[in-house]
Structure formats: structure tokens, C-alpha cells
Amino acid sequence: MTDNRFFNRSEFIGILVLAVFLVVVLPLTLDVFRLNLVAKYLTYAFVALGLVICWGYGGILSLGQGVFFGLGGYCMAMFLKLEASSVENTKIQSTPGIPDFMDWNQITALPLFWKPFSSLTFTIAAIILVPGIFALIIGTAMFKRRVGGTYFAIITQAVAAILTILIVGQQGYTGGINGMTDLRTLKGWDIRPDHAKIVLYFFEVGLLFACIMIAQFVRHSKLGRILVAMREKEDRVRFSGYSVANFKIFAFCIAAVFAAIGGAMFALNVGFMSPSFVGIVPSIEMVIYTAVGGRLSILGAVYGTLLVNFAKTSLSETFPELWLFGLGGLFIAVVLAFPNGLAGIWGDYVQPRIDRLITSRKPKPDGWTDSSVADGAPAE
Amino acid sequence: MSDEANKGLLSPLRRKLLMGMAAVPAITMLPRASFAQAPATSAVNTTGLAVTDTEVTVGILHSATGTMAISETGSIEAEKLAIEQINAMGGVLGRKIKFIQEDGASDWPTFAEKAKKLLVNDKVAAIMGCWTSASRKAVLPVMEQYNGMLYYPTFYEGLEQSKNVIYTGQEATQQILAGLNWIAKEKGAKSFFFIGSDYIWPRTSNKIARKHVENVLKGKVVGEEYYPLGNTQFNSVINKIKLTKPDVIFTDVVGGSNVAFYKQLKAAGIDLSKQALLTISVTEDEIDGIGGENIAGAYACMKYFQSLDNPNNKAFVPAFKKMWGEKTVIGDVTQAAYLGPWLWKLTVEKAGSFDIDKIAAASPGVEFKGAPEGYVRIHENHHLWSKTRVGRAKLDGQFELIYETADLVEPDPFPKGYQ
Numbered sequence: 001m002t003d004n005r006f007f008n009r010s011e012f013i014g015i016l017v018l019a020v021f022l023v024v025v026l027p028l029t030l031d032v033f034r035l036n037l038v039a040k041y042l043t044y045a046f047v048a049l050g051l052v053i054c055w056g057y058g059g060i061l062s063l064g065q066g067v068f069f070g071l072g073g074y075c076m077a078m079f080l081k082l083e084a085s086s087v088e089n090t091k092i093q094s095t096p097g098i099p100d101f102m103d104w105n106q107i108t109a110l111p112l113f114w115k116p117f118s119s120l121t122f123t124i125a126a127i128i129l130v131p132g133i134f135a136l137i138i139g140t141a142m143f144k145r146r147v148g149g150t151y152f153a154i155i156t157q158a159v160a161a162i163l164t165i166l167i168v169g170q171q172g173y174t175g176g177i178n179g180m181t182d183l184r185t186l187k188g189w190d191i192r193p194d195h196a197k198i199v200l201y202f203f204e205v206g207l208l209f210a211c212i213m214i215a216q217f218v219r220h221s222k223l224g225r226i227l228v229a230m231r232e233k234e235d236r237v238r239f240s241g242y243s244v245a246n247f248k249i250f251a252f253c254i255a256a257v258f259a260a261i262g263g264a265m266f267a268l269n270v271g272f273m274s275p276s277f278v279g280i281v282p283s284i285e286m287v288i289y290t291a292v293g294g295r296l297s298i299l300g301a302v303y304g305t306l307l308v309n310f311a312k313t314s315l316s317e318t319f320p321e322l323w324l325f326g327l328g329g330l331f332i333a334v335v336l337a338f339p340n341g342l343a344g345i346w347g348d349y350v351q352p353r354i355d356r357l358i359t360s361r362k363p364k365p366d367g368w369t370d371s372s373v374a375d376g377a378p379a380e
Numbered sequence: 381m382s383d384e385a386n387k388g389l390l391s392p393l394r395r396k397l398l399m400g401m402a403a404v405p406a407i408t409m410l411p412r413a414s415f416a417q418a419p420a421t422s423a424v425n426t427t428g429l430a431v432t433d434t435e436v437t438v439g440i441l442h443s444a445t446g447t448m449a450i451s452e453t454g455s456i457e458a459e460k461l462a463i464e465q466i467n468a469m470g471g472v473l474g475r476k477i478k479f480i481q482e483d484g485a486s487d488w489p490t491f492a493e494k495a496k497k498l499l500v501n502d503k504v505a506a507i508m509g510c511w512t513s514a515s516r517k518a519v520l521p522v523m524e525q526y527n528g529m530l531y532y533p534t535f536y537e538g539l540e541q542s543k544n545v546i547y548t549g550q551e552a553t554q555q556i557l558a559g560l561n562w563i564a565k566e567k568g569a570k571s572f573f574f575i576g577s578d579y580i581w582p583r584t585s586n587k588i589a590r591k592h593v594e595n596v597l598k599g600k601v602v603g604e605e606y607y608p609l610g611n612t613q614f615n616s617v618i619n620k621i622k623l624t625k626p627d628v629i630f631t632d633v634v635g636g637s638n639v640a641f642y643k644q645l646k647a648a649g650i651d652l653s654k655q656a657l658l659t660i661s662v663t664e665d666e667i668d669g670i671g672g673e674n675i676a677g678a679y680a681c682m683k684y685f686q687s688l689d690n691p692n693n694k695a696f697v698p699a700f701k702k703m704w705g706e707k708t709v710i711g712d713v714t715q716a717a718y719l720g721p722w723l724w725k726l727t728v729e730k731a732g733s734f735d736i737d738k739i740a741a742a743s744p745g746v747e748f749k750g751a752p753e754g755y756v757r758i759h760e761n762h763h764l765w766s767k768t769r770v771g772r773a774k775l776d777g778q779f780e781l782i783y784e785t786a787d788l789v790e791p792d793p794f795p796k797g798y799q
Contacts, residue, residue, distance in 0.1 A: 033500040037493065092794065104539060104580055106587065168608065169578065177579045177609065178514040179488060182521045192525050272518060274488050317497070320483035321444045 006216045014299050015212065022205045032194040039201045039269045041309035042208055043069075046262030048290045048301035049211055050255030053218055055287070056295035058251035059231030060148070064156030065259045065286050067163050068131040070278030072260025074167075074174070075130060077273035078114060079123040080183035080191075099180070105172035114173075120187060127264045128257055135256030139249035146245070148234075157280050164279040179274025183267065191268060204265045208302070211258055215298045218254065227251055259286075292334050294343025303342050418474025425734045427527075430503040436475040436734060438463070438721070439482060439498035441509030441519075446486025447610075451635070452511045454665055455533050455717035456481070457704045459508045462721035465699070472725045473734070480504065488518040495519040499526040505734045506531060508720040511713070513537060513581050520545065527736050531720030534713050535660070535682075537584035538793040543740045546723060547763045549716040550683055551793045552585045555660055558768035558785050559681030560592055560630075566783075567656050569627035570599040575617055575641075577661075578606035582632040585660060588798045589630060595797070602626050607633065612640035618648045629657040638666050642674040652677035658770075663711030664777060672777040684715040684753040685771045685779040696752040709777065715752050722748050723758065755788070763791030 007015060026038055047065050054060045085099045093103040098110050116122045138159065142152055167174045175181075183191065190196055218224050226247055230237045238244045267273045276282065293304020311330060315323035338344050421433050430437035440459055442452035463477045471477055480502050482494040491510060498504045499522065506529040510516040513536050523530050523544040530545045538551035563569050572593050576582025586604060593599045602624040605617045614637075621629060633641050638661070645652070657678045664686050667675060686697060686709060696718070700710055723746060728734055731742035740762075747757040757765045765788040771779030 031501075033496060036496075040493070101580070104537075104584055165608065171579065171583075178517050181517045184521075192521070270489060270492070271521060272489055272492060274514070274518070276487050276489065313493075316483050316485065316494075320481045323483065324445050324485075 005220055006213055007220070011216065011299075015209075015216075018212075018299055018302060019209065022208075023202070027198070027201070032197055035201055036197045036269060037309075037313060038306070039197070039204055040266065041306050042204055042302070043262040043266040043269065044286060044289055044309065045208060045302045045305040046211060046265070047255075047259040047286045048293060048305045049208075049215055049298060050258030051287060051290040052295060052298050052301045053215055053227070053258075054251045054255035055290065056297075057219065057224060057227040057231065058248060059227075060248055060252055061153045061287070062156045062252065062255065062283075063153045063280070063287060064158075064160040064283050065255065066278045066280075066283035067156070067160050068135065068256040068259035069263035069266070069282075069286070070163065070167075070273075070275070071131040071134065071263065072127045073263030073267045073273040073277060074180070075117070075123055075126045075260075076264035076267035077180040077183060078117040079120060080186065080267060080271075081180045082114065082118050083186070084182060084184040099175070100182075101175040101178065101180070102172055107172045111173055127260055131256045131260035132253050135253045136249060139252040140245075143245040143248040143252075148248075157283070160278060160280050160283050164275050167275040167278060175274075177275060179272065179276070180267075181272055181274075183271045183273075186268065191271060197269070200265075200269050204269065207261060207265065211261065212298060212302075214254070215258075219298065223247065223250070288331060290341075292331070292341050294341030294346075296340065297343030297347075300341055300343030300346075307342065419732070424473055424732065425505075427735050427737075428503060429505045429734050429736075431475065431505060431734050434475055435478050436472055437478045437480060437502060437504050438724070439495075439502065439504040439507040439509065440479050441482050441484055441491065441494055441498060441507050442511060443486040443515075444481070444483045447635070448484075448486040448511055448515075450669075451665060451713070452484075454708075454711060454714035455508075455511060457708070458533075458700070458710075458714045458718035459721055461700055461703050462718050464703070466721055466725050472728050473732075477721070477725075484509070484515055488512075488514045491515040492518040492522050495522045495528070495530075496526065499523075499528045504528070505728075506724045506739075508533075508717065508724075510534070513579070516540075516545075529724070529736050529739055531724060533717035533720060535716075537581045538588075538795070539584065541761050541763075541793050543762070544736070545762060546720070546743060546758065547791075547793075548719040548723065549713060549764075550766060550768070551763055551791050552581075552588050553792050553795045553798065554763075554766065554768060554789045555681055555683070556585060556589050557592055558789060559658060559660070559679075559770055560589060560597065562770055562783050563628055563656060563658055563679065564597045564599065567627060569656060570597075571602045571624070571626045572599060572628050572630050573602055573621055573624060573626035574604040574630050574632075575614075576604075576606050576632040577609050577611075577634045577637060579609060582606065582634070582661075585632050586630075588795065591798045599627075607637065609635065609637070611637050614641045614644045615648070618644055618650065621650065622648070627656060629655065631657065631659045632661045633659075634661050635666075636669070638662060639669050639671075642670045642678075646674050662773075663713065664709040664779070665711040665714070667773060667777040668709055672773065672775045675773045676775045678773045679782065680771050680773065680779060682712040682769055682771065682779075683766045684712045685769065685781060686710045687771070687778045688753065688769075688781065690752075690754055692750050692754065693752040719748060719751055719756065719764075722750070723756075727758075757788070759791050761791060761793060763793060765790060 027035060047069055051065060054062060081099045087097040090096045095103055095108045168177050185191060226242060230244055230247060234244055289305040289308050290301050292308050294300035312327060315326045421431055425431040440456060442456050443449050463479055467476050482498060484491040484494055498507055508531045510519055510532050511534050516532055520542060524542060528544055531548055532545055533548050535549040535555050536551060574586045576586055590601050593601055603620055658681060659678060660681050662680050701708060726748060727739050727743050727746045730746055731738040743758045743762060744760040749755055753766060759765055768785045768789050769781060770783040772782050774780055
């Protein structure tokens with residue numbers, strides 16, 4: 001019954017559990033401050049989700065997802081910053097009506113490329129298209145030349161470094177190292193008070209599930225199988241007549257767009273965007289979230305992101321001077337002991353026991369179990 | 381999903397209402413609770429801050445990890461020392477200060493997150509914290525939204541003023557103008573070469589310095605160069621300095637870049653005992669890394685040097701070393717951080733309350749006579765009246781005081797004619 005293009009039965013239950021967790025359990029148990037922190041963590045889950053498709057299924061390791069997260073975030077932040085820089089709010093500046101950091105850098109008129117960002121429609125389009133097209137260009141340049149593996153990872157890192165330097169260097173146009181701060185309203189709706197944070201949280205969770213559905217669809221489609229086949233034996237796929245490069249570009253673009261949506265939600269939730277999310281270190285952190293969650297598991301990516309960020313926050317609150325060591329130890333332990341991450345622990349240890357419990361109680365209904373399990377588990 | 385979403389939306393509101401109702405009897409009971417010498421908590425804390433009959437909680441928010449840790453550790457140490465000394469004297473309004481330390485991790489958004497945590501979760505009565513302008517800019521909206529009080533220690537670019545911040549360091553005009561006047565008069569300097577790290581503080585500082593040089597001192601700026609944070613290659617700018625032969629090199633290069641800059645300057649044969657160099661970014665802390673032999677002879681424009689000869693400082697330096705080790709050095713910002721808890725204590729006692737609005741209103745006019753830099757007073761604009769001093773770096777990494785302004789310099793975060 002539940003078998004369709006998006007999920008099989010066990011995946012459906014997994015998604016349902018996650019939905020209950022995010023939509024019911026967390027909002028009921030956490031105060032608004034903690035809920036807003038979860039919203040911030042979940043923005044990284046978009047990136048992790050993209051990485052599951054691009055790295056877990058496609059085998060393309062990108063160490064530069066921060067670039068797309070940043071592009072999406074900056075597009076959103078530019079819109080919000082323009083709205084916060086009304087003539088009324090910026091009276092004390094030498095040039096009222098432009099963002100404060102431009103005024104500090106002796107810029108006297110709004111630069112041309114900023115102007116379209118006063119439109120929300122344009123901004124939303126830009127959040128999807130700018131990173132998408134950028135990924136298309138990088139992907140085409142790399143994959144058409146059959147650059148892959150480690151070389152690709154290094155190039156994405158270089159791109160992340162270049163973009164950071166560009167943003168920091170052009171501070172008159174980008175806010176430099178300070179980033180864009182003090183974002184206030186979205187079309188007149190104040191994004192800072194508690195009730196706005198709650199609305200944004202649910203909106204973000206909704207978007208996240210939309211992305212999870214897209215990821216599930218990709219995974220169950222023929223495309224997903226080709227991606228796995230490519231990861232396992234690229235040449236065979238090529239000799240079978242498929243254009244390997246195009247599939248890789250597609251996976252990379254999807255990951256980029258997911259990351260950009262995450263970035264835009266970050267700017268909305270945190271009221272802030274800065275180059276510290278664009279560079280090499282945050283990009284690698286995002287890969288770690290995916291690794292901890294299990295790079296083959298779409299839902300694992302979400303749980304991994306939440307777990308690592310919860311650990312980060314609580315460790316740093318408890319041990320402000322030593323927390324980085326604890327976090328580092330945690331990563332090493334997970335990667336050494338459980339190479340498939342949380343999803344691996346679940347799949348190898350917990351799931352079989354639950355299955356045994358269920359099957360020992362009632363006879364197995366014919367038909368769905370065997371086929372769907374075999375169906376759902378990708379060749380690993 | 382929409383049903384569930386609505387449920388989630390309502391629940392925090394409902395919870396808050398319930399909490400509010402539960403709090404009503406508690407509030408009405410409180411006035412009867414304590415009649416000790418310390419004023420009743422209900423009288424000095426009407427806004428639900430973390431104040432009990434015996435304790436008051438403040439936050440310390442600096443980078444204990446990451447690239448800024450090396451600079452911010454001194455501030456953390458100074459704040460802890462001040463809190464310990466205040467507690468030894470009986471605390472604030474009869475309450476001991478307890479602190480919650482959070483790590484900003486040299487990451488501006490983390491600063492914002494932790495500031496919010498301290499205000500919303502821990503309800504701290506004040507936050508001593510931030511260091512870079514970027515971290516302050518990230519924290520400022522949080523302080524204003526949740527009505528907190530931040531004591532910010534670093535000298536900075538100005539162009540900012542908030543009800544929710546007390547700036548215990550100098551703003552740009554306070555730091556720069558007197559120093560430029562002095563060097564123009566003393567050295568007859570007419571031409572200046574500006575070198576800075578590329579971010580908001582050096583850019584704004586140099587903008588102010590340029591206006592002052594051109595309009596007031598009638599001198600000339602023969603070069604203005606910026607380098608990315610962390611840059612270590614200064615050879616091309618050193619060549620330009622050799623070509624333009626400025627009377628004064630004026631620098632606001634920050635952090636680790638300084639080590640490379642002064643070493644390369646020395647290697648290029650520029651002798652700082654002959655070539656005047658005025659820096660507004662090197663304190664005793666940075667010299668620790670640069671090495672006294674590489675920078676001896678340079679002038680620094682600050683408000684505090686560890687070598688200051690006054691009774692307050694003579695008590696402060698040994699107390700600091702006793703707590704944190706004989707080898708520690710105390711720079712300008714460390715001293716400004718030490719002022720934070722003291723100014724807060726004095727303001728709370730003046731206001732007779734921990735409430736943020738009352739503290740903000742009571743701050744102007746608060747004086748601290750025990751400051752290691754000498755007497756300081758809070759201005760209406762929440763910055764400090766303080767002296768500007770010029771020191772000359774010595775081989776041992778300390779500064780020798782050369783010049784200080786006769787009077788306190790008025791803070792002017794929005795200087796007219798300098799923007």
C-alpha cells in the first residue's frame with residue numbers, strides 16, 4: 001500500500017517518526033530559545049541531505065558545500081538587510097538608506113547588483129538559481145573533463161576559500177568579516193520575537209520534509225540507481241551508454257540547491273549571515289554531520305546534524321575551555337567504530353532486534369516485507 | 381501537519397501563561413521573605429534576572445578557543461580577577477557575584493547564540509564580553525532585543541552607541557587624535573603612511589586619522605594600504621615606505637600579522653629608533669609574540685600600559701600576576717576588561733537595583749577611582765572619559781610612558797567632520 005515512488009513501508013515509518021519528533025515532541029518539550037537553536041541546526045540538515053545524494057549515493061565528495069549555503073544565505077540576508085536599512089532606520093549615517101556597512105566603507109550609493117534584492121520574488125528565485133547555476137558551472141567544468149574523487153574535493157575546497165576571501169575583501173559590498181548583521185523584518189513582519197521564531201521553525205520543518213521527499217524520490221527513481229551504479233563502477237555505466245557527467249552534475253546541483261535553501265533559512269532564523277559559514281572549516285563540518293548520521297541514510301543526515309550540534313552546544317556550555325577536544329574525540333570514535341554512522345548503528349543493531357520481536361509475535365504477512373527490504377537497501 | 385503545527389504554536393504560549401500564573405503568589409510572598417541588611421530581592425530585581433538573596437549571576441562571553449583566544453584570554457582573566465576582588469569586598473548590594481562563562485569560539489554567530497542563551501536561559505544581570513567588532517556587531521541586536529547589559533572592553537571604531545552597552549575601551553577619536561597631535565608636534569611630522577588590516581576597525585580609524593592629518597594638522601597621507609587578516613607578506617608595502625619616506629608610519633595591523641610585519645620591517649633595514657612608527661594596535665600582549673627586539677623604539681597610542689606608575693596600577697599588576705602567573709602581561713584591553721565588573725557594581729549600587737533600564741539610566745556619571753589607568757567616568761553616550769597615552773616600546777616588551785593628555789578626553793563615537 002505505502003510502496004510508491006517516494007518511500008517503502010519502513011521508510012514511511014521512519015519519516016513519520018521524524019515528523020512526530022520535529023513537529024510534536026521538540027516544540028512541546030523545548031522553550032523558544034532552544035527551539036530556535038534546533039531551527040538553526042536544521043538549516044545544516046538541508047546541506048547534509050544534499051550531501052547524502054551527492055556523496056552517499058553519487059560518490060562525489062564535495063568539501064565546499066559552505067559555498068552554496070553561503071550563497072543562499074547571502075541572497076536572503078541582502079533582501080533582509082535592504083529592508084532593515086530604510087532611510088528612517090539609518091538617519092545617523094552619512095548616506096541614509098543604504099546598509100550600515102556600506103556607509104562605514106565610504107560607499108555613497110547602493111551598488112547595482114544589490115538593487116534587485118529589494119524584491120522578495122527575485123530574492124527567492126536567486127536563492128535557488130544563483131547556487132544552482134554556480135554548481136552547474138563548476139560541475140560542468142569538472143565532470144565533463146572527468147575530474148573526480150580527491151581532485152574534485154580539493155577543487156571544491158579551493159572554491160570555498162576563494163569565496164571567503166572575496167566576501168571578506170569586498171567588505172563595502174558584502175559586510176566583510178562582520179557579515180550582515182541586525183536583520184529585522186521580512187516584508188514588514190518582525191522576524192525577531194518569539195512567535196516569529198516558532199512560525200519560522202515550522203515553516204523550516206515543512207521545507208525540510210519537502211526536501212526529504214525530493215531526496216527520497218531521487219533515491220527510488222532510476223536516477224538514484226544510476227548514481228549508485230556510477231559510484232560503484234563508473235566505467236561500466238559509461239560503457240552502457242549513459243552520460244556519467246550529466247548525472248553527476250545533476251546530483252551536485254541538487255545538493256547545492258538544498259544547501260542554499262538551508263542557508264536562506266539560516267539567515268531568517270538567526271538574523272545574521274557571515275563569511276564564517278562559507279569557508280573550508282564549516283564545509284568540512286557539514287560533511288561530518290553527514291558522516292555521523294550515515295552517508296547513505298537520508299533521515300540519518302537529519303539526526304546526525306541534530307546530534308552533533310546538540311553535542312556542540314551542550315559540551316561548550318559545560319566545558320567552555322575544553323569542549324573542542326570532547327567533540328573531536330566523539331567524531332573519531334564514531335568514524336572508527338561505526339563507519340556507517342547513526343544509520344549504521346540503527347540498521348545493524350537496533351532494527352534486526354525490533355524485526356525479530358515483531359516477527360516472533362505474529363506471522364509474517366505475505367508479499368511486502370521481503371521485497372521491500374531488499375528493494376530499500378542500496379548496494380553498499 | 382497544519383493541525384500539529386497549530387498545537388505546537390499554542391503550547392509555548394500556554395506554558396508561559398501557566399508559568400506566569402504560578403509566579404503570582406511567589407511574587408506577592410517575596411517582600412516578607414528577607415529583612416537582612418541586603419535590600420530585598422523583590423526591590424532590587426523587578427525584571428526576573430538571576431538575582432537571589434545571596435547571589436547575582438553575570439555572564440562572561442569571550443573566545444576561549446579559536447584564533448581570538450590568544451587575545452581574549454587576558455580579558456577573561458581580568459574579569460575573573462575583578463569579580464573575585466568584588467566578592468572579597470562583600471559583593472554587590474550584599475550579593476556575591478557568580479559567573480557563567482560561555483565560549484564564543486572566535487565565531488561571530490556563536491557569540492550571538494551564547495549571548496542569547498545567557499540572557500534568555502540564564503537571565504544574567506550583565507554580560508562582560510566580546511572583543512572583535514564583528515562579535516560585538518553580532519551580539520548587539522541580541523542585547524537590544526532581550527534588554528541585556530554588555531560591558532565591552534576593546535578599543536573600537538566608534539559609530540555606535542547603545543543603551544545596552546557600556547564601552548569600557550576607547551572609541552577611535554579618543555585613541556587616535558591626541559596621539560597624532562603629539563607626534564606632529566614632537567617630531568614635526570608632516571607625511572604619514574597608513575597600513576592596516578582589512579576590516580572595519582582599521583578602515584574607520586584610518587578614515588578619521590586621514591581627516592585629522594589633512595584638515596587639522598595640514599599634513600599629507602602619502603600611502604594607505606590594507607592587508608587581509610592573517611596576512612604575513614609585507615615586503616611590497618615596506619618597499620613603498622622606503623620610496624615615499626614618510627615622517628610617520630601609522631599602523632593598525634592586528635593579531636598575528638604583526639609578528640611578520642615588524643620582523644620584515646627590521647629585516648628591510650628600517651630602524652624604528654630613527655623612523656617614527658605609531659601603532660594603535662600593538663599592546664604588551666602582541667609584543668609577547670612579536671619579540672621586544674623587533675619592535676623596540678615604536679610608539680603606541682593607548683590608554684593604559686602595564687608600566688603605568690600610579691597607586692592603583694601598583695596594586696592591580698601584582699594582584700593579576702598572583703592570580704594568573706608571573707609571566708602574564710597586561711595590555712590595554714585587559715585593563716579595560718577589568719573595569720567592566722567594577723563599573724557594573726558601582727552602577728548597580730548607584731541605581732540601587734539590578735534592573736537593566738535603571739542601570740542604563742544610572743550609568744552616565746558613574747566614576748571609578750580605583751581604575752589601574754587612573755580615574756575614569758562614564759559619559760552620557762555610555763563610553764568612558766579617559767586619558768590618551770603614548771608609550772615607547774622597550775626591549776623587554778614593556779612600554780615606557782612618553783606622553784599623556786593633561787585631561788580626560790571626551791568620547792565622541794559620532795565625530796563631526798570626521799565622517
